[in-house]
Amino acid sequence: MTIKAKIAVLISGAGTNMAALVYASRIADCPYEVVLVASNDPQAEGLALAQAEGIATFALPHKGLTREAHDAAMEAAVLEAGAEYIVLAGYMRILSDGFVVRWAGRMLNIHPSLLPKYKGLDTHARAIAAGDSHGGTSVHVVTPELDAGEVLAQIAVPIVAGDTPDTLAERVKLAEHQLYPRAVADYVSRWRDPVALLERVRNLALAFPETDERESHGSPGFRVGGEKSGKYFAYFADQHHGTPHIACLVRTGGMDELLNLVEAQPEVYFKPAYYGASGWIGIILNRPGVDWDAVAEWLTRSWRGAAPKRLTRLLDVADEF
Incomplete structure (x- = not known):
């Protein structure tokens, strides 16, 4: 029997990338399983989906807590769930350096641009304004420097005439749902390849x-x-x-x-x-x-x-x- 890697997914909203990861994990040969979905927003829609799928959830508002204190609580939940990897899926928090360092090489993120282009926010608007032929999405290893870790996989998405940041974002999101489960599966399998x-x-x-x-x-x-x-x-x-x-x-x-x-x-x-x-x-x-x-x-x-x-x-x- 193949041992599956245990991952915790951190979200802040609808959790569509989390859902893509969960449903991909149900395929027989997927090398990972989602053991926790955690959020900094107790009202995040993705928590309800995770609960419906029988996955443990954890939520803690970050307001009133220092970044380090909130990260420590999230990390405690991740460790209690037995997760070996943390996968960020629309988690709208900048993590403390200490948290990132402790999970070095075991924390992944997906970013809506073709890194190293357009780190940070407003990626689609910036790509359109620059006259780029393509936007896209990248999966990368999380490091203390924002969106600067090793890029593991990318998909380019054409920018078409009349595109707005919203229309481009919709198509990039479809690409994300295809890319992220495969990139996570490849990454957690590297130790036996x-x-x-x-x-x-x-x-x-x-x-x-x-x-x-x-x-x-x-x-x-x-x-x-x-x-x-x-x-x-x-x-x-x-x-x-x-x-x-x-x-x-x-x-x-x-x-x-x-x-x-x-x-x-x-x-x-x-x-x-x-x-x-x-x-x-x-x-x-x-x-x-x-x-x-x-x-x-x-x-x-x-x-x-x-x-x-x-x-x-x-x-x-x-x-x-």
């Missing part, structure tokens, strides 16, 4: 000096030191040797370290077949919430362990200061 995971490992591994990629024992491997004398410092393994793991394999300091890590954090590490006997450890990637900074640190350490001294000498000197 071997193509996406390999690309992320590849980008990290090949960023080091004098590295190249070469297949070894059926796995993509990453080497340092040149064509003839290069040594492997990492491998990407996609459920090899009967394990359920998609993993990045890196060098450890030895068997004691490997076994201690596996015993202490079995949800993060495992001893890979074949490679484990040589002190290599597997970092499990097909799980929610992977700490990619930690993966990058492991790759750095493994690269330094395999790289020739002429490449690591300056780094070794820098470590002394």
Whole structure:
């Protein structure tokens, strides 16, 4: 049985994008489920729809509360519902930096323009006034800077003669309802997509000096030191040797370290077949919430362990200061 990602949807009004997300989630192969719909307006129409669909709801007016206090209450409801991601769907509140940082990489928004154009409000009027041929909509990762996070998906919508901001908005809304469920589904599935995971490992591994990629024992491997004398410092393994793991394999300091890590954090590490006997450890990637900074640190350490001294000498000197 496939484990579905749990999302909380924050709304302020009719919640049509929320409805699109809910009904898409009812399709059998959808990788997410909506576990909460929350609003800063107890009268928001979308709350009634969510209740009719049997989804938990939460509402708290923001008037009289500091931004941080209101965000904390919303976040508490999200956590109580067990949500792993927050999806903003017409939530007309600027969130506090602390809230956004705590959910970094786990909060998405949809914006009615082709970002990076027209951040903020009045997007349709601005696109028409500029003489643009198209308006549109973008799904992006939420960051403290308004509408500035990574753009995950977009749909362009033609601007036709006689368009007003309202007529353009109507057509863009139709595009939003198609785009948002698919973009959310793709995003929450990235943690189990071997193509996406390999690309992320590849980008990290090949960023080091004098590295190249070469297949070894059926796995993509990453080497340092040149064509003839290069040594492997990492491998990407996609459920090899009967394990359920998609993993990045890196060098450890030895068997004691490997076994201690596996015993202490079995949800993060495992001893890979074949490679484990040589002190290599597997970092499990097909799980929610992977700490990619930690993966990058492991790759750095493994690269330094395999790289020739002429490449690591300056780094070794820098470590002394």
